[in-house]
Amino acid sequence: MKKFGHFDDARKEYVIQSPRTPYPWINYLGTQAFFSLISNTAGGYSFYKDARLRRITRYRYNNVPIDMGGRYFYINENGTVWNPGWSPVKTELDEYECRHGMGYTVITGKKNGLKAEVTFFVPQDYDGEVQQVVLTNESGEAKSFKLFSFAEWCLWDAQDDCTNFQRNFSTGRVEVEGSTIYHKTEYRDRRDHFAFYTVNDSIDGYDTDRDSFIGLYNGFGDPQAVIDGKATNSFADGWSPIASHYKEITLQPGESKTLVFILGYVEMPVDQKFEADGVTINKVKAHAMIEKYNTPEKVAAGLAELRAAWDKLLGIFNVDTPDDKVNRMVNIWNQYQCMVTFNLSRSASYFESGIGRGMGFRDSNQDILGFVHQIPDRARQRLIDLAATQLEDGGCYHQYQPLTKKGNSDIGGDFSDDPLWMILSVGAYIKETGDWSILDELVPYDNDDSKAKPMLDHLTVSFYHIVNNLGPHGLPLAMRADWNDCINLSCFSDTPGESFQTYTSPKFAAEGGYSKVAESVMVAALFTYVGPTYVGILKHLGKADEAAAAQAEIDKMKKNVMESAFDGEWFIRAYDAFGKKMGSSECEEGKIFIEPQGFAVMSEIGKEEGADIKTLNSVDRYLNTQYGLVLNNPAFTKYYVQYGEISTYPGGYKENAGIFTHNNAWIICAEAYAGRGDKAFEYYSKIAPAFNEEISDLHKTEPYVYGQMIAGKDASRFGEGKNSWLTGTAAWNMVAISQYIIGVQPDFDGLRVDPSIPHEWDGFTATRKFRGATYQITVKNPEHVCKGVKKLTVDGKEIEGVIVPVFEGGEHTVEVLLGC
Numbered sequence: 001m002k003k004f005g006h007f008d009d010a011r012k013e014y015v016i017q018s019p020r021t022p023y024p025w026i027n028y029l030g031t032q033a034f035f036s037l038i039s040n041t042a043g044g045y046s047f048y049k050d051a052r053l054r055r056i057t058r059y060r061y062n063n064v065p066i067d068m069g070g071r072y073f074y075i076n077e078n079g080t081v082w083n084p085g086w087s088p089v090k091t092e093l094d095e096y097e098c099r100h101g102m103g104y105t106v107i108t109g110k111k112n113g114l115k116a117e118v119t120f121f122v123p124q125d126y127d128g129e130v131q132q133v134v135l136t137n138e139s140g141e142a143k144s145f146k147l148f149s150f151a152e153w154c155l156w157d158a159q160d161d162c163t164n165f166q167r168n169f170s171t172g173r174v175e176v177e178g179s180t181i182y183h184k185t186e187y188r189d190r191r192d193h194f195a196f197y198t199v200n201d202s203i204d205g206y207d208t209d210r211d212s213f214i215g216l217y218n219g220f221g222d223p224q225a226v227i228d229g230k231a232t233n234s235f236a237d238g239w240s241p242i243a244s245h246y247k248e249i250t251l252q253p254g255e256s257k258t259l260v261f262i263l264g265y266v267e268m269p270v271d272q273k274f275e276a277d278g279v280t281i282n283k284v285k286a287h288a289m290i291e292k293y294n295t296p297e298k299v300a301a302g303l304a305e306l307r308a309a310w311d312k313l314l315g316i317f318n319v320d321t322p323d324d325k326v327n328r329m330v331n332i333w334n335q336y337q338c339m340v341t342f343n344l345s346r347s348a349s350y351f352e353s354g355i356g357r358g359m360g361f362r363d364s365n366q367d368i369l370g371f372v373h374q375i376p377d378r379a380r381q382r383l384i385d386l387a388a389t390q391l392e393d394g395g396c397y398h399q400y401q402p403l404t405k406k407g408n409s410d411i412g413g414d415f416s417d418d419p420l421w422m423i424l425s426v427g428a429y430i431k432e433t434g435d436w437s438i439l440d441e442l443v444p445y446d447n448d449d450s451k452a453k454p455m456l457d458h459l460t461v462s463f464y465h466i467v468n469n470l471g472p473h474g475l476p477l478a479m480r481a482d483w484n485d486c487i488n489l490s491c492f493s494d495t496p497g498e499s500f501q502t503y504t505s506p507k508f509a510a511e512g513g514y515s516k517v518a519e520s521v522m523v524a525a526l527f528t529y530v531g532p533t534y535v536g537i538l539k540h541l542g543k544a545d546e547a548a549a550a551q552a553e554i555d556k557m558k559k560n561v562m563e564s565a566f567d568g569e570w571f572i573r574a575y576d577a578f579g580k581k582m583g584s585s586e587c588e589e590g591k592i593f594i595e596p597q598g599f600a601v602m603s604e605i606g607k608e609e610g611a612d613i614k615t616l617n618s619v620d621r622y623l624n625t626q627y628g629l630v631l632n633n634p635a636f637t638k639y640y641v642q643y644g645e646i647s648t649y650p651g652g653y654k655e656n657a658g659i660f661t662h663n664n665a666w667i668i669c670a671e672a673y674a675g676r677g678d679k680a681f682e683y684y685s686k687i688a689p690a691f692n693e694e695i696s697d698l699h700k701t702e703p704y705v706y707g708q709m710i711a712g713k714d715a716s717r718f719g720e721g722k723n724s725w726l727t728g729t730a731a732w733n734m735v736a737i738s739q740y741i742i743g744v745q746p747d748f749d750g751l752r753v754d755p756s757i758p759h760e761w762d763g764f765t766a767t768r769k770f771r772g773a774t775y776q777i778t779v780k781n782p783e784h785v786c787k788g789v790k791k792l793t794v795d796g797k798e799i800e801g802v803i804v805p806v807f808e809g810g811e812h813t814v815e816v817l818l819g820c
């Protein structure tokens with residue numbers, strides 16, 4: 001077992017020491033409008049706001065070899081050609097290092113005494129990627145070499161760019177002005193934006209035509225111009241426009257040279273697009289942008305500003321536990337991943353092509369849980385955008401497009417869990433901020449302003465959408481899918497090519513599109529978990545009757561679950577469209593599923609009868625593995641058409657008995673809730689990426705961020721991770737560790753402090769900024785229990801219960817003594 005780098009916690013960086021990571025290990029640059037993906041060898045691409053419609057540079061997904069397309073610097077010293085990031089030339093370097101930090105990446109390569117250190121970042125409030133190249137002659141002799149930069153333009157619409165070649169090969173246009181190469185394809189006609197690539201120094205040549213630079217039969221690894229040691233000054237005219245600067249450099253021993261490159265994006269008002277000749281780009285804005293970062297001093301200031309912004313975001317919640325790995329996950333990487341997930345949703349990663357899905361209703365609502373403490377204002381806006389795509393009856397479009405913010409009718413609605421996440425996320429927002437005014441905000445239904453109602457109304461229809469759509473056992477109808485996209489109890493068909501989630505079977509067409517028999521126990525348990533938040537809101541608003549009515553529905557649901565969905569040792573998963581149990585000991589395969597269990601335990605369904613502990617023990621017995629909890633067991637080996645997509649996956653992958661790290665968090669929360677801190681921590685440490693660093697060669701994906709899935713025990717690649725970065729796992733594991741294990745949980749009337757930790761811990765400290773005040777929390781565990789607050793003092797005064805009150809600012813000391 002092997003690792004490929006190490007954490008540098010003081011600098012909040014992961015340091016990669018070998019370019020041959022088991023998969024490209026990436027980072028994200030940008031947090032506002034201009035975004036870049038960058039791998040540890042400088043692969044990746046940039047886009048403005050929308051990864052499909054405004055793609056700035058080109059990238060080749062699923063390419064052979066992997067990770068082709070990026071921003072590359074080539075050095076040719078007397079015929080030895082190399083890249084500071086090793087790829088794509090792949091000349092062996094004498095030294096290599098990549099540091100991925102908070103919104104920046106530094107890649108350093110050294111060859112024959114020449115060192116090249118490249119820092120990449122997107123400054124705050126800036127639509128461009130800054131690349132600072134520092135070249136240092138560390139040898140004892142003078143060195144003369146040639147430097148080439150390289151970026152390949154994407155023709156804006158990424159989908160069109162990789163399909164519509166009959167047109168695209170004839171549209172490319174550029175302009176060159178001094179050391180700046182402008183990309184202006186379609187600028188004259190259908191666009192008001194262009195891009196540029198510049199360097200803050202004179203150049204000795206350039207290339208803007210890909211085939212001239214690379215050579216038609218060469219690749220990124222052996223560009224002809226670099227091999228020849230000279231740019232061709234080519235001018236793109238159709239085909240594929242690129243931008244490459246060429247510079248001849250001589251350095252004396254010990255001498256350094258710093259160059260600043262900027263890859264920028266500019267939008268222009270339509271009437272100011274051109275100079276008087278009507279052809280030349282009006283470059284006023286571009287010049288101003290270039291001016292902003294064209295010296296090393298300005299770059300240093302931009303970097304300092306970026307660091308300060310991240311320090312502020314990450315300073316809101318911090319822990320110091322006896323476990324370094326927990327500290328680095330909580331204080332740095334998990335919070336960072338939550339912010340990236342907020343910004344990118346599920347659009348662009350090395351597993352999401354940026355041209356696929358829109359913003360998911362359930363995904364985006366769950367993401368809020370992970371970042372609401374960092375950027376409550378943006379969370380509020382996101383909640384309003386989401387609620388505006390809801391339908392009047394509480395149903396939801398499953399996805400919406402970020403640019404239009406309109407529900408996506410291709411995918412439609414009727415995913416049974418969607419409305420509940422809205423209650424959870426709005427609840428989380430209010431608990432964090434105390435901003436009850438969001439409930440009065442007028443928010444449209446179906447993006448139609450004439451149908452606007454207060455946000456509270458959205459929560460009410462969400463809650464009753466479940467209540468109004470129950471099946472024969474009084475459990476929520478499963479509809480097209482619940483949280484598990486691959487359990488499609490209504491959308492099954494034998495006809496090849498039909499969609500699992502959106503196909504409407506003629507059998508159910510008359511019933512509104514989905515089975516009125518298939519029921520989801522997972523949604524039932526989610527309802528009883530989320531419902532109390534809705535009741536709590538109503539109570540706070542003094543709506544006692546409505547609160548009592550809602551509570552009665554929750555109680556009824558719990559009773560129905562216990563009566564029809566408790567299998568003796570765990571909760572079943574569903575009833576299928578034929579009224580048969582799914583996820584029961586009666587089933588041949590898929591006898592137990594993870595999803596309903598955690599929410600049922602935290603709702604205390606059947607607690608008096610010991611259902612909670614039996615359930616948790618069953619999860620441990622049947623789902624627990626060395627690398628985490630599998631989704632179901634045994635994996636499906638046969639194809640069960642009536643279940644939809646789930647059994648299409650080979651056993652051990654994805655929703656068919658993969659370790660879906662997102663729902664592992666629900667069990668971690670439930671174990672902590674039940675007071676079993678040791679188990680909670682065991683599960684947490686199996687999937688938290690920092691704990692898997694030592695097995696990076698098996699785990700494959702980045703050891704600093706969660707992936708969606710780890711292959712389960714039924715897979716031949718048991719333990720291998722996939723789909724890193726953009727996953728609900730980030731938010732839910734942040735919740736699990738911070739609110740359930742560390743146990744600092746915002747509530748309507750204060751900050752709940754009720755840890756559930758490994759008994760070995762002597763305690764920990766935490767700092768939490770909450771509603772304008774700072775809480776310095778010290779937890780002591782002299783009796784080595786997992787859970788149980790024996791004494792809680794706030795500013796020296798003992799208080800009843802575990803909820804620390806809200807203060808008007810200031811710093812407050814919270815001391816917690818655990819024990820029996």
Ligand code: GLC
Pocket residue numbers: 346360362363483484485486655708727728
């Ligand atoms: C993916 C989807 C998410 C879904 C999960 C389980 O992560 O983004 O919406 O809940 O898969 O199918």
Ligand code: GLC
Pocket residue numbers: 485486500501645654655
């Ligand atoms: C989710 C699931 C995936 C499924 C997809 C659409 O992303 O994770 O397994 O294929 O939804 O069906």
